[in-house]
Amino acid sequence: MRITLALLCALVGVSFGAPVALIVDAPAPLPPAVASAFHQEVDLVFRETGYNFSWVNRAEMKPEDSFPDLVVLRLKSECRLDARSSSGPSGKPLALAWAHRSGDEVLPFIEVDCGRVRNMLRVLAHGEPVGVQQEMMGRALGRVVAHELYHVLTGNSNHSHAGIAQASLSASHLAGPALEFTQREVNLLSRRSFAAGRTQQPSAAFAADEFASDSGR
Numbered sequence: 001m002r003i004t005l006a007l008l009c010a011l012v013g014v015s016f017g018a019p020v021a022l023i024v025d026a027p028a029p030l031p032p033a034v035a036s037a038f039h040q041e042v043d044l045v046f047r048e049t050g051y052n053f054s055w056v057n058r059a060e061m062k063p064e065d066s067f068p069d070l071v072v073l074r075l076k077s078e079c080r081l082d083a084r085s086s087s088g089p090s091g092k093p094l095a096l097a098w099a100h101r102s103g104d105e106v107l108p109f110i111e112v113d114c115g116r117v118r119n120m121l122r123v124l125a126h127g128e129p130v131g132v133q134q135e136m137m138g139r140a141l142g143r144v145v146a147h148e149l150y151h152v153l154t155g156n157s158n159h160s161h162a163g164i165a166q167a168s169l170s171a172s173h174l175a176g177p178a179l180e181f182t183q184r185e186v187n188l189l190s191r192r193s194f195a196a197g198r199t200q201q202p203s204a205a206f207a208a209d210e211f212a213s214d215s216g217r
């Protein structure tokens, strides 16, 4: 795994205006309705920032594939609301997603714990048709990933008082009306600092301290 990720990141370079490839590393393919809502939500949240994204399933990548800019999204557990829960709801606030760090640098590696997202949405999703549940899951994934992408793309670990970049996202934030960046984050993202003149150190990514105090606490 580390070798593969190292190869992926060796391909990271400097490019402005090109889409940022989001490499999805999931234990099983997402249901199409979940994936569709997931991608649409990320695009929606970033629509004012100038960023656009292409989506790549890691399992379908070919050795010759290359991407000017990329971020790896590792999805843990099953990202669907009809999956069996491995544990009951926790009384403790747990991070739904986090970006890895090396020292002060935020690395382009995001992990999402779909089991925790599922547990958070379970009450709101109860009794809803499968199609609605899949859309809820996809939208929630889009919001927690958008939050972490903000950290990765700006290199900024600070949070906002409101919107998608606030420190804690509740169940109603994940399932409710659209969440947006505030003007502060739009300004930071518009500087397009990601990958500009910095060298990625992918080998450090999975040895780095986990940036665990993040979205969904």
Ligand SMILES: [Zn+2]
Pocket (backbone or CB within 6 Å): 147, 151, 157, 159, 166, 167, 213, 214, 215
């Ligand atoms: Zn955060």
